[in-house]
Amino acid sequence: MNGAVLRFKPLNVGRYVTWGLFALVLVLAPVAFPQGFAITMMSQMGIWIIFALSYNMLLGQTGLLSFGHAVYSGLGAYFSIHVLNMIGAGAFAFPVTLLPLLGGLFGLLFGVLFGYVTTRKSGVAFAMISLGLGEMVFAASLMFPSFFGGEGGISANRMVGKPFLGITYGPAIQVYYLIAVWTFAAVAAMFALTRTPLGRIANAVRDNPERAEFVGYSTHMVRFLMFALSGFFAGLAGGLSAINYEIVAAESVSAQRSGGVLLAAYIGGVGFFFGPVIGAIVFTFFVVYIAGLTKAWLLYLGLFFMAIVMFAPGGIASIVLMNLNVAKHGLFGRLWKPYGWVAAAGLLAFLGFVAVVEMTYHLSDTGGGTMKLFGLSFEVKSLAPWLAALATLGAGGFLYRLAWNRFRGEWDDIQRIIAEKAP
Amino acid sequence: MSAAPAIELREVFKSFGKTQIIRGVNLAIGRGERHAIIGPNGAGKSTLFNLVSGRFPVSSGTICLNGADITGLKPYQINRRGLSRSFQITNIFHRMTVFENLRCAVLWSLGYRYSFWQAVNGLRDANERAAEVMEGIGLARRRDALAGLLSYAEQRALEIGITIAGGAEVILLDEPTAGMNRSEAAHAVDLIRRVTAGRTLVMVEHDMGVVFDLADRISVLVYGEVIATDAPAAIRANAAVQEAYLGTAANSH
Numbered sequence: 070m071n072g073a074v075l076r077f078k079p080l081n082v083g084r085y086v087t088w089g090l091f092a093l094v095l096v097l098a099p100v101a102f103p104q105g106f107a108i109t110m111m112s113q114m115g116i117w118i119i120f121a122l123s124y125n126m127l128l129g130q131t132g133l134l135s136f137g138h139a140v141y142s143g144l145g146a147y148f149s150i151h152v153l154n155m156i157g158a159g160a161f162a163f164p165v166t167l168l169p170l171l172g173g174l175f176g177l178l179f180g181v182l183f184g185y186v187t188t189r190k191s192g193v194a195f196a197m198i199s200l201g202l203g204e205m206v207f208a209a210s211l212m213f214p215s216f217f218g219g220e221g222g223i224s225a226n227r228m229v230g231k232p233f234l235g236i237t238y239g240p241a242i243q244v245y246y247l248i249a250v251w252t253f254a255a256v257a258a259m260f261a262l263t264r265t266p267l268g269r270i271a272n273a274v275r276d277n278p279e280r281a282e283f284v285g286y287s288t289h290m291v292r293f294l295m296f297a298l299s300g301f302f303a304g305l306a307g308g309l310s311a312i313n314y315e316i317v318a319a320e321s322v323s324a325q326r327s328g329g330v331l332l333a334a335y336i337g338g339v340g341f342f343f344g345p346v347i348g349a350i351v352f353t354f355f356v357v358y359i360a361g362l363t364k365a366w367l368l369y370l371g372l373f374f375m376a377i378v379m380f381a382p383g384g385i386a387s388i389v390l391m392n393l394n395v396a397k398h399g400l401f402g403r404l405w406k407p408y409g410w411v412a413a414a415g416l417l418a419f420l421g422f423v424a425v426v427e428m429t430y431h432l433s434d435t436g437g438g439t440m441k442l443f444g445l446s447f448e449v450k451s452l453a454p455w456l457a458a459l460a461t462l463g464a465g466g467f468l469y470r471l472a473w474n475r476f477r478g479e480w481d482d483i484q485r486i487i488a489e490k491a492p
Numbered sequence: 493m494s495a496a497p498a499i500e501l502r503e504v505f506k507s508f509g510k511t512q513i514i515r516g517v518n519l520a521i522g523r524g525e526r527h528a529i530i531g532p533n534g535a536g537k538s539t540l541f542n543l544v545s546g547r548f549p550v551s552s553g554t555i556c557l558n559g560a561d562i563t564g565l566k567p568y569q570i571n572r573r574g575l576s577r578s579f580q581i582t583n584i585f586h587r588m589t590v591f592e593n594l595r596c597a598v599l600w601s602l603g604y605r606y607s608f609w610q611a612v613n614g615l616r617d618a619n620e621r622a623a624e625v626m627e628g629i630g631l632a633r634r635r636d637a638l639a640g641l642l643s644y645a646e647q648r649a650l651e652i653g654i655t656i657a658g659g660a661e662v663i664l665l666d667e668p669t670a671g672m673n674r675s676e677a678a679h680a681v682d683l684i685r686r687v688t689a690g691r692t693l694v695m696v697e698h699d700m701g702v703v704f705d706l707a708d709r710i711s712v713l714v715y716g717e718v719i720a721t722d723a724p725a726a727i728r729a730n731a732a733v734q735e736a737y738l739g740t741a742a743n744s745h
Contacts, residue, residue, distance in 0.1 A: 264611050265612055266599045266612055267608040268608065269612055272585070272596075273596045276585040276588060280579075281585075282566065282567040282568045282571070283571055284600060287568050294606055
């Protein structure tokens with residue numbers, strides 16, 4: 070009896086610590102990064118964390134590859150912004166704080182409506198139908214401008230209703246905390262869902278739908294329920310984005326956004342609950358920060374995605390967990406140096422690559438002239454910078470191969486030691 | 493209590509395209525009976541299982557479970573009425589742990605349906621039942637191992653565990669000892685005998701040792717027809733069976 074209690078305790082403590090830290094990070098992030106730019110980006114990260122996790126309820130947990138998930142966040146956002154406008158016009162009173170919940174309910178509604186039909190299929194057929202449905206809703210958004218606002222979208226003012234305890238949602242920081250609270254609640258709810266009978270059976274349906282049918286479960290019903298609930302959380306994210314940007318346009322139901330959420334979830338790692346959280350943060354960083362630095366950001370994102378798919382199909386989460394496992398066995402000390410070499414060589418190759426890409430972009434944009442890169446100013450049409458860039462890329466690539474082989478040897482050796490230790 | 497058989501097939505036919513696989517099977521299996529279906533390769537044994545468990549629809553005929561017509565029902569509907577089956581090719585939840593596999597197999601039978609408002613770790617009866625089955629199939633020490641990483645014999649045991657975990661009254665086992673060596677097969681037979689005690693068991697099996705050891709009655713299926721159904725001793729003595737199946741099997745051993 071005593072043993073059981075002792076065995077259980079650390080687990081629960083660990084969980085409280087994890088969730089406590091998560092809450093703490095959400096609360097303190099604006100203190101650490103108080104710049105307006107950072108607040109905007111972190112607000113967006115919160116929205117994308119909810120969106121990517123809701124997507125992973127389908128892909129990672131139920132095995133449904135959707136190419137049209139933006140439909141549910143987008144429609145949740147459209148309905149939210151219309152409600153916001155109605156509140157503003159005095160049609161009725163509703164607290165803005167709870168508006169994301171309405172967005173979620175609209176997401177749920179469309180999840181139920183479209184999900185019942187689409188979840189009859191799985192695999193490739195489901196993926197194709199989701200793509201078609203996404204295109205259909207996107208087309209509709211341009212065909213019915215009275216509701217969707219056409220190209221320009223629908224805009225609103227979020228400062229409506231009576232302020233509550235001085236909260237008007239005027240300042241961006243107040244919106245950040247609104248998003249933070251909803252992010253925490255939604256992440257907790259989605260995590261709890263993985264530990265319910267439906268959550269576990271969804272995994273079973275993902276692994277082996279046929280067997281799930283033979284233990285009494287209708288796979289259609291399981292997929293449908295997961296789809297509808299996923300629609301709810303996507304709609305919630307949509308409601309938050311309506312408040313955050315005060316505008317919703319056709320882009321929010323577009324295939325580009327559906328592809329974006331797939332990228333975010335996959336980069337983070339769909340096999341782990343917290344994977345998409347990491348993915349959402351990295352993805353938003355690319356979309357907001359890197360996009361502000363260079364026009365080639367989409368190219369870098371695409372290459373990054375390809376690198377993950379090819380070299381770490383478990384996503385960033387799997388890389389983190391594998392290294393934690395090494396650390397748990399007290400062997401991480403052996404990796405510092407090899408990692409250092411890999412990082413240094415990788416950085417060199419990366420700099421060379423970035424230089425080539427940026428110079429190419431500059432050349433195609435302006436047809437010549439001087440450009441600035443890494444604090445250097447040079448004529449883009451002269452030979453020297455190209456030679457320097459290509460030489461850096463070549464040398465970096467060569468060193469990277471050497472460093473990687475060395476790292477690989479060390480890594481395999483460590484894995485062998487860990488495997489031998491296992492009972 | 494009516495004396496309806498646990499499973500009854502009446503004039504069951506099944507064709508794939510123009511090929512007739514099952515050609516008018518009539519079969520009644522009593523409650524609590526341990527029944528083996530034997531026959532040469534391609535006789536339609538697995539197809540018969542797939543028809544009874546709802547994996548394939550019948551072309552014509554009727555299948556009853558405890559006297560109630562189940563023809564045309566979906567697999568999950570048939571399972572909910574108390575019939576559970578295993579597969580010849582291991583059919584488990586590969587990326588889930590042993591314990592999780594078994595827990596998923598008991599959830600519906602305990603009435604948790606599609607609940608998304610209860611924590612699965614708090615479902616005492618489900619956890620106890622899963623642990624009990626895990627103990628019964630001898631996999632307790634592999635509790636947290638991923639099912640896909642188990643040895644073949646362990647996966648076969650898990651396959652049987654998933655099949656019986658829900659407490660179905662009627663159990664269909666499709667070649668439970670396929671691919672096992674002598675001692676593994678003996679172990680499996682012992683396991684099957686224990687976990688199906690008091691239930692109706694129907695099994696397809698190639699290993700005659702296992703069949704004559706376990707079965708109360710045997711049906712011989714040849715080219716989609718049941719040519720004999722009888723007690724093991726009578727089947728062994730049946731001339732038609734010897735000619736069609738056992739004779740060749742006896743010669744080859």
